[in-house]
Amino acid sequence: MKIGVLAVQGDFAEHIAVLRRLNVECREVRLPEHLEGIDGLIVPGGESTTLSRLMSIYHLREPVVAMAQAGKAVWGTCAGMIMLAHEITEADPVPLKIMDIGVQRNAFGRQIDSFEQDLDIRGLEPGPFHAIFIRAPVVNRLGAQVKTLAALPNGQAVAVRQGNLMATAFHPELTDDTRLHQYFLDLASRSEAASPPGGEG
Numbered sequence: 001m002k003i004g005v006l007a008v009q010g011d012f013a014e015h016i017a018v019l020r021r022l023n024v025e026c027r028e029v030r031l032p033e034h035l036e037g038i039d040g041l042i043v044p045g046g047e048s049t050t051l052s053r054l055m056s057i058y059h060l061r062e063p064v065v066a067m068a069q070a071g072k073a074v075w076g077t078c079a080g081m082i083m084l085a086h087e088i089t090e091a092d093p094v095p096l097k098i099m100d101i102g103v104q105r106n107a108f109g110r111q112i113d114s115f116e117q118d119l120d121i122r123g124l125e126p127g128p129f130h131a132i133f134i135r136a137p138v139v140n141r142l143g144a145q146v147k148t149l150a151a152l153p154n155g156q157a158v159a160v161r162q163g164n165l166m167a168t169a170f171h172p173e174l175t176d177d178t179r180l181h182q183y184f185l186d187l188a189s190r191s192e193a194a195s196p197p198g199g200e201g
Ligand SMILES: NC(=O)CC[C@H](N)C(=O)O
Pocket: 044, 045, 046, 047, 048, 049, 077, 078, 079, 080, 082, 105, 106, 134, 135, 136, 137
C-alpha cells in the first residue's frame, strides 16, 4: 500500500511522519504524475486559498477529483477539509466538490481561533481522541450520503465520512494518536482491494 500526501503547502511533513511511524510507504504529491499508483491521498491542513491556487497552477484539481471518483481513499484535514467540500461560505478558495458537504472557514472566530477538545469518534476505540483545532472550519451542510464521525459538544460536525472519502476539521497529525491515520489506511486498503493490479479499478 502506498499513500500520497499533497505537498504543495501546509503541514504535509507531519502527516508523512505519522505514516512512516505506521510503516506505510508514502509519496509527496506535487504534480499529477505523483498520483499514479497510490492507494490513498491526504490533503493536509495549511491555508486553503493558497492550497487552492497551487492546485490549479500544478494542474492537480482534475486528477485528484478523478481519483476520488474512482473510489480511492481521500482524506482532508482542516484546510484539506475545505478543499474537499462541495461548497464553502466564501468565493475563494475554490473547493474541489469531492464530498457532499458545505463548509464554513475560520468558523470559530479570531479570538478563540485555536482550541483542543476530546472527541468521541465513531468507529475508534478505545476512548476519546484529543483533537487540535487551529483556525478550524466546520461542516455546515451534510449531504444524505455523509456520516458524522464526530461532533463538538454543541453538535457541529467536525469529522465526516462519505464512502471512501473523509474529512476532519482538526489536526490528528499533530498528536501522538495514530488511530485516525489507521482508520484512513483501512479505507485505502479497501480501495486497493477493489482495483485489480493494472486494472481500471
Ligand atoms: N489549520 C488549518 O488548516 C487552517 C485552515 C485555514 N484557516 C483556512 O481557511 O485555510
